Amino acid sequence: MKTHDFYYDLPEELIAQTPLEKRDTSRLMLLDRTTGQVQHKHFYDILDYLNPGDCLVMNDSRVLPARLLGHRPTGGAVEVLLLRDLGNKCWECLCKPGRKMQVGSEVIFGNGELTAVVKEVQDTGNRVVEFHFEGIFLEVLEQLGKMPLPPYIKEELQDQERYQTVYSRELGSAAAPTAGLHFTTELLDKIREKGVKTAFVTLHVGLGTFRPVKAEDILEHHMHSELCMMNEETARILNETRASGGRIVCVGTTSCRTLESLVNEDGRFEAKSRWTDIFIYPGYRFQAMDALITNFHLPESTLVMLVSAFAGREHVLNAYKTAVEEKYRFFSFGDAMFIADGIGEK
Numbered sequence: 001m002k003t004h005d006f007y008y009d010l011p012e013e014l015i016a017q018t019p020l021e022k023r024d025t026s027r028l029m030l031l032d033r034t035t036g037q038v039q040h041k042h043f044y045d046i047l048d049y050l051n052p053g054d055c056l057v058m059n060d061s062r063v064l065p066a067r068l069l070g071h072r073p074t075g076g077a078v079e080v081l082l083l084r085d086l087g088n089k090c091w092e093c094l095c096k097p098g099r100k101m102q103v104g105s106e107v108i109f110g111n112g113e114l115t116a117v118v119k120e121v122q123d124t125g126n127r128v129v130e131f132h133f134e135g136i137f138l139e140v141l142e143q144l145g146k147m148p149l150p151p152y153i154k155e156e157l158q159d160q161e162r163y164q165t166v167y168s169r170e171l172g173s174a175a176a177p178t179a180g181l182h183f184t185t186e187l188l189d190k191i192r193e194k195g196v197k198t199a200f201v202t203l204h205v206g207l208g209t210f211r212p213v214k215a216e217d218i219l220e221h222h223m224h225s226e227l228c229m230m231n232e233e234t235a236r237i238l239n240e241t242r243a244s245g246g247r248i249v250c251v252g253t254t255s256c257r258t259l260e261s262l263v264n265e266d267g268r269f270e271a272k273s274r275w276t277d278i279f280i281y282p283g284y285r286f287q288a289m290d291a292l293i294t295n296f297h298l299p300e301s302t303l304v305m306l307v308s309a310f311a312g313r314e315h316v317l318n319a320y321k322t323a324v325e326e327k328y329r330f331f332s333f334g335d336a337m338f339i340a341d342g343i344g345e346k
Contacts, residue, residue, distance in 0.1 A: 001282065003213045003221075004315065006304045008320045016329035017155040019162045024187050027039055029334040032343040033311035033317045035329035038322050043182045043336055046293070049343065052195030053246035055237055060200040061255045062168035064138075065145030065160065067224035070109040070116075076100060078107050080116065080129060081148055082141075083206065089137070090119065093129045101127055110144045111220065148174055150332055154299075163332075168276075172204035172227070178332045179252030185343065196244070198238040201262075203228040203254040203276075207236055214299055223302065228258040229273035238269045238288075244313040248342070253303050256280070256310075259288035281305040282313055291344055296323060296330045297340045311339050 028046060030039040050056065066082035066112055078101065085093040095101040095118070105118045113133060120128035133140045147163045159165055165180035167188070191199060204227050216220045238259075241248055250256040261276035262268055267287060279302065292310055297303035308316045319337065327337045 003216060003220050003300050004220055006308060007299045008317055010299060010324060010330060014324065015152050015322060016331060016333035017153055019333045022293055023182050024184050025083050026182050028335045029323060029335065029339055031311055031315065031321060032341065032342045033315060033339050035222055035266040037314035038319055040326065047190055047194065049338055050191060050194065050196045050249065053244055055197040055199055055241040056191060056251060057199050057201060057247050057255045057259060058167055058180055059203050059258065060167055060169050061173040061177060061202050061204050061342060062171045063147060063173045063176050064171055065141055065147055066174050067146040067148045069107050070107045070145060073106055073108065078109060083126065086128065090128055090130045093127050095127045098125060104145060106340045111260065112341040113139050116146055117205050121303060123229065138234050150175065152331060170202045175205045176332065177205055177252045177254045182242065182336050197237050197241060199234040201228065201230050201234055202253055203258045203260040205254055213302060218305060221279070222281040225275045225277045227263055228276050229275065230262050230271055231260065231271060232271040234270040235271045242267065248288060249293065250289045251293045253294060256289050256292060260286065263288040265277060280309050284307045285311045286310060293336060293338050295332065295336055296320065296328065296334055297315055307339065322343045
């Protein structure tokens, strides 16, 4: 299977640059994964398509303000993006300009409240950076850091909370689990009042989610690893949902990848954590997920491949073509899809 099999043409003007004033007023495309039938709604209508006894699974990871703008002692500007906490005040980072950030290079952030030195240059080109500060690093980061918005967003974000879900709580992501950005606390309350269960998993999203698939054959692509976790309460709720015949509805591809990584061979869930590099593409047999809420994804991306594995490549690409024709907003601050069986029956 070729990477180009997952290409679609997207005009640049449809890439959403700013969030809507109210989260749940985004548009919602319903895609029946059996028939390919498409309907057009608003996100607040999701309430009509969730049934009592279903379980809505959300990724509660919170985005670190991981983009740091600083300067070298000589005055040159430097951008450091935190990727992974290595312990002992060291982080794996993406640094720009890389040629100026060699082993021993120093960086100053703010008025010197935070400084750093490059300790290692990895084979990938990423740097191991050691930070020096007083107090608690996350508090310093909240003061000096900016949201690491995807490269296709050019506008400055006015309210950094709009790149967080309303239920985010576990700091650690380098990018938002964006399907959840559409939910409001009021909408979640209505969903629970209807008898739909809610459960949380944690997958800390890495920037690898934005890296293009460069291999011509998708089987030659190597997925990045991300840490995912499930607690005992979520495992219990998921097992109860399965036992009672309810659907497991994943909010976003990160929730999907977490469940598919943590489900046992017998279809049951247990509390555990692991690093996952699961790559889901057509031909994959889903063991955990029954329906999916997701945003629209980049052409030829692993995320389009995952959605195609769930709903069929032709159905998905036809839905994306329709979304372009109907001028949906795309990607992080864009509109959403709900993919399930039997949607066309309503």
